[in-house]
Amino acid sequence: MKVIGIGGAGGKLAAKMDAEHAILVNVSETELDKVSGGGEHIVAPVQSTSGQFRGSRKDPLIGHDAYNTIRRRMQDIIGGSIVFSSTGGGTGNGITTGILEDIIARDDSLESSNGIPINEKTMFCLVLPDYEQESNYVENSIDFMSNPVANAIDKGSTGNIMLFSNKLKFDDQIGEDAYNQMIVDSLNVFMSIPEKNTNFKLLELHIDHEDFTAYISKPYFNHFCYFDYDSSKDFGAQLAANWNKLLLPPEEPIEAMFLLEVPSGMDHTIFYKILPYFEKKKVTPFYSVVENPSLQRPFITVSQLYSRKPLELIDEFNKVNQEVKDAKVSKSLDQHVVLQKLDVDMKNEAKRASKEKGLNAEEVLTALKRIKKL
Numbered sequence: 321m322k323v324i325g326i327g328g329a330g331g332k333l334a335a336k337m338d339a340e341h342a343i344l345v346n347v348s349e350t351e352l353d354k355v356s357g358g359g360e361h362i363v364a365p366v367q368s369t370s371g372q373f374r375g376s377r378k379d380p381l382i383g384h385d386a387y388n389t390i391r392r393r394m395q396d397i398i399g400g401s402i403v404f405s406s407t408g409g410g411t412g413n414g415i416t417t418g419i420l421e422d423i424i425a426r427d428d429s430l431e432s433s434n435g436i437p438i439n440e441k442t443m444f445c446l447v448l449p450d451y452e453q454e455s456n457y458v459e460n461s462i463d464f465m466s467n468p469v470a471n472a473i474d475k476g477s478t479g480n481i482m483l484f485s486n487k488l489k490f491d492d493q494i495g496e497d498a499y500n501q502m503i504v505d506s507l508n509v510f511m512s513i514p515e516k517n518t519n520f521k522l523l524e525l526h527i528d529h530e531d532f533t534a535y536i537s538k539p540y541f542n543h544f545c546y547f548d549y550d551s552s553k554d555f556g557a558q559l560a561a562n563w564n565k566l567l568l569p570p571e572e573p574i575e576a577m578f579l580l581e582v583p584s585g586m587d588h589t590i591f592y593k594i595l596p597y598f599e600k601k602k603v604t605p606f607y608s609v610v611e612n613p614s615l616q617r618p619f620i621t622v623s624q625l626y627s628r629k630p631l632e633l634i635d636e637f638n639k640v641n642q643e644v645k646d647a648k649v650s651k652s653l654d655q656h657v658v659l660q661k662l663d664v665d666m667k668n669e670a671k672r673a674s675k676e677k678g679l680n681a682e683e684v685l686t687a688l689k690r691i692k693k694l
């Protein structure tokens with residue numbers, strides 16, 4: 321699959337995913353030159369009155385404008401590719417918004433022929449900010465999730481969407497490059513399912529490239545994870561304990577896929593113990609079992625597809641965003657309203673005192689104002 325990286329984070333991740341051929345897109349060549357690895361560069365020039373922008377300064381409208389300059393080119397390459405982009409900046413957010421809008425429009429125009437064909441669907445790997453440590457990026461991400469992504473999910477125009485989160489990066493204080501490597505390595509575990517089916521001895525069923533392409537062409541969020549599977553223990557508990565912390569937590573699946581790899585000579589029928597879990601969820605998984613001679617213990621890769629309103633998915637973002645806004649408001653209130661509040665208290669106090677002493681409150685207030693005590 322073609323790999324395309326948009327903006328800062330998108331470019332770095334794409335270049336790691338495909339160091340030779342990844343197509344890197346940004347609003348300036350200077351930004352693109354900072355990325356090590358990758359193939360072709362696509363510059364989406366935006367001019368301001370003071371010259372060419374280096375970035376979109378976290379303004380998605382600038383990225384969206386820039387998209388218009390490369391729209392034709394992007395329409396040619398977007399089908400059947402994986403797009404990496406962050407959601408919190410201006411360039412990735414704005415350009416990817418343009419891409420999503422065009423994909424939806426194309427899907428609409430092909431409606432009579434069942435929409436975009438399976439092998440021309442686009443998979444999206446989106447990076448969400450840590451909502452606590454990167455609250456300055458949260459608002460852009462909320463807009464992105466509640467507009468272009470929500471529309472694409474509603475219309476079913478994209479392939480799988482993987483929602484990577486920077487939360488673990490901040491929680492565990494992981495360097496950017498190391499974290500990007502973790503994201504790419506993790507994604508590659510999932511993406512290697514068809515190759516493993518080709519390269520290893522098949523013990524049960526088969527997930528071939530066509531099955532896999534059909535699966536990743538479905539317009540749902542994909543949560544994938546992997547772990548050493550212990551068949552003497554409950555599968556559901558192991559799945560719950562091993563969710564992929566690089567992604568948003570999984571939701572109730574509507575479709576699922578798993579690949580079980582067992583060491584040579586092991587009884588592979590342990591896969592039967594996994595099936596009841598999905599049966600209970602009313603999901604019939606695509607699966608296969610292969611023999612991997614390099615393993616000591618069974619290893620399972622599980623993908624769950626879910627469809628949920630994108631905005632609900634980032635509920636915590638909204639909550640924190642509201643808290644940050646409230647905190648900002650009360651901070652400025654503290655700074656600007658205190659004096660006014662004292663004034664009001666003084667007024668009430670003067671009224672109360674006048675009444676007590678049998679004086680005319682209005683006259684007292686006027687007098688106080690004259691001597692600037694109010």
Ligand SMILES: Nc1nc2c(ncn2[C@@H]2O[C@H](COP(=O)(O)OP(=O)(O)OP(=O)(O)O)[C@@H](O)[C@H]2O)c(=O)[nH]1
Binds near residue numbers: 328378413486500
């Ligand atoms: N995981 C990861 N996140 C990154 C990386 N670079 C930036 N981010 C995150 O992405 C968001 C910012 O988006 P960028 O991709 O830098 O922005 P951009 O698309 O280039 O847009 P502008 O810089 O505003 O033009 C923030 O949440 C950053 O923490 C990276 O290399 N890896």
Ligand SMILES: [Mg+2]
Binds near residue numbers: 409
């Ligand atoms: Mg940037």
